[in-house]
């Protein structure tokens with residue numbers, strides 16, 4: 398995925414993360430009564446970072462670094478936000494990896510999973526648009542066979558983006574459907590096959606096992622498939638994202654994350670905690686409901702937006 402029209406998107410990311418960045422800037426102004434990084438200030442700062450869903454381990458790491466390098470320095474809240482943004486960008490840099498289809502996989506199969514309403518189908522539409530702009534042939538498989546409306550929603554995205562859709566009837570076996578779709582995508586020499594799945598709560602055993610069946614069906618065609626397995630997370634759910642990552646990873650080989658709904662969440666920090674805890678690639682973040690609202694993830698841009706730093 399490439400990053401077209403980055404300028405407009407960056408300002409949307411910044412605006413989207415306003416609730417998160419305001420939480421920091423207001424909090425820091427309160428903490429920095431004497432503009433000095435003393436023990437009390439650092440401890441208040443650690444609490445502020447934790448309350449922003451950045452996670453206990455990451456918060457303590459960020460504050461520890463300030464303590465080592467800046468203790469007792471006089472510092473303005475603005476400078477502090479810049480330093481923190483730099484440190485957060487360092488945490489995020491190793492996971493900021495665009496979703497690139499492997500040259501040997503034709504098609505490159507991308508399985509998209511996540512809990513109900515996290516943004517899977519919309520993300521597929523957005524990813525499809527981006528790949529189409531790169532000149533790739535994209536097919537979609539509607540493996541959410543629970544609801545007829547789910548197929549309809551994906552159909553709209555397939556028409557909007559000029560992709561062929563493989564779908565079945567409500568109640569069809571998603572594993573059988575994905576197998577047929579993969580065969581067809583091979584015959585048609587598609588570059589990408591995007592597989593939409595039904596939303597499932599991470600604690601529903603039967604539904605989670607169904608995902609494993611879908612993976613096995615794909616592996617009957619190519620043992621290395623799915624070549625990417627994206628877990629879509631809703632940024633507004635905050636800490637619950639950790640449980641979701643753990644539960645999905647236990648069942649299937651998740652290869653990367655996409656986080657949606659950064660427009661208007663005060664819990665944007667959770668992405669930093671996830672990056673630090675799991676080290677899974679973060680391919681893209683969503684900042685709205687339209688096709689252009691997904692972009693390749695940039696560590697520095699995200700960290701600056703989260704801290705409300707403009708430079």
Ligand SMILES: Nc1nc2c(ncn2[C@@H]2O[C@H](COP(=O)(O)OP(=O)(O)OP(=O)(O)O)[C@@H](O)[C@H]2O)c(=O)[nH]1
Nearest residue numbers: 513514515516517518519596657658683684685686
């Ligand atoms: N604001 C905002 N809304 C989003 C974003 N991504 C998706 N949505 C909206 O979230 C809602 C759910 O998105 P879907 O793509 O249907 O989610 P899903 O994971 O496919 O849902 P199920 O198939 O029901 O599990 C829709 O109203 C989307 O328009 C985003 O980045 N920002």
Ligand SMILES: [Mg+2]
Nearest residue numbers: 517518541547
């Ligand atoms: Mg869906």
